[in-house]
Amino acid sequence: MAIKDKALEGCTALVTGGSRGIGRAICEALGARGATVAINFHSREDAARETAELVSKAGGNALLAGFDVGDAAAAAEGVKAVGKDHGLHILVNNAGIAINGLLMRFKPEDWDKVIATNLTGVFSCSKAATPYLLKAKTQGRLINLSSVVGENGNAGQTAYAAAKAGILGMTKSLAKEFASRGVTVNAVTPGFIATDMTDEHLPADQREALLSTIPLARIGDASDVADSVAFLAGPEASYITGQVLRVNGGLLM
Numbered sequence: 001m002a003i004k005d006k007a008l009e010g011c012t013a014l015v016t017g018g019s020r021g022i023g024r025a026i027c028e029a030l031g032a033r034g035a036t037v038a039i040n041f042h043s044r045e046d047a048a049r050e051t052a053e054l055v056s057k058a059g060g061n062a063l064l065a066g067f068d069v070g071d072a073a074a075a076a077e078g079v080k081a082v083g084k085d086h087g088l089h090i091l092v093n094n095a096g097i098a099i100n101g102l103l104m105r106f107k108p109e110d111w112d113k114v115i116a117t118n119l120t121g122v123f124s125c126s127k128a129a130t131p132y133l134l135k136a137k138t139q140g141r142l143i144n145l146s147s148v149v150g151e152n153g154n155a156g157q158t159a160y161a162a163a164k165a166g167i168l169g170m171t172k173s174l175a176k177e178f179a180s181r182g183v184t185v186n187a188v189t190p191g192f193i194a195t196d197m198t199d200e201h202l203p204a205d206q207r208e209a210l211l212s213t214i215p216l217a218r219i220g221d222a223s224d225v226a227d228s229v230a231f232l233a234g235p236e237a238s239y240i241t242g243q244v245l246r247v248n249g250g251l252l253m
């Protein structure tokens with residue numbers, strides 16, 4: 001159900017973690033609205049190239065921007081390179097990892113990895129993008145991928161939940177900081193979406209149990225999340241800021 005009105009023609013969007021999963025679908029959806037999409041990836045340049053083809057097929061322009069969002073210097077440099085060469089109207093902080101485990105056995109180094117990628121990465125990219133987003137004025141959009149887990153918690157996901165909850169606080173604070181320039185800042189909290197992340201981390205029995213708790217009785221598709229992001233990125237969402245859009249099939253109301 002992608003929006004295909006070309007309202008983002010002339011805008012540049014940077015999507016972190018655009019090589020796979022939800023990020024790839026977001027790149028495609030923004031491309032379908034006519035944006036130039038800078039596709040960030042970390043290790044999978046091959047996958048990012050596939051995303052670029054999908055963006056072009058959808059009607060957008062694509063470019064690659066490889067860097068580790070968890071490396072503050074690399075993230076600042078990578079974001080600035082896009083902004084300097086193409087301008088930057090829309091930043092989608094999507095890159096994320098999940099390392100799960102009960103707290104008693106959870107390694108401090110895994111805590112550091114999850115926080116560095118999922119929370120500090122959002123800080124670093126947002127900070128570097130700020131001058132460009134403020135310049136974009138009412139076209140400026142910062143959209144952060146949090147999670148239902150950031151709002152509701154989940155056993156075995158303390159670090160992930162802490163990072164995703166932190167993103168919500170950051171989103172609301174930046175919404176207040178950027179509002180005077182007409183730049184909006186919102187978060188999307190997906191529920192259970194079929195991607196590599198969920199395939200890798202959820203055993204089949206837990207998957208069935210989870211399905212029974214989703215009122216719409218299906219696992220979400222990456223495009224369900226992407227369409228919401230494409231909406232928030234567009235002119236029709238210009239009076240929406242500091243909000244948390246739940247895309248979860250009713251899992252959390």
Ligand SMILES: NC(=O)c1ccc[n+]([C@@H]2O[C@H](COP(=O)([O-])OP(=O)(O)OC[C@H]3O[C@@H](n4cnc5c(N)ncnc54)[C@H](OP(=O)(O)O)[C@@H]3O)[C@@H](O)[C@H]2O)c1
Pocket residue numbers: 016017018019020021022023040041042043044045047067068069070094095096097117145146147148189190191192193194195196197198
């Ligand atoms: N799937 C779900 O059910 C679900 C639910 C709620 C929230 N979310 C959130 O939605 C976002 C996307 O999740 P997903 O399911 O699409 O994940 P995914 O399929 O595992 O894809 C993760 C993406 O993040 C990129 N990435 C990971 N570490 C990175 C780093 N250090 N620097 C730059 N990019 C990095 C990966 O790049 P490479 O390909 O280069 O490795 C990949 O493009 C995440 O923030 C996740 O927490 C997902």
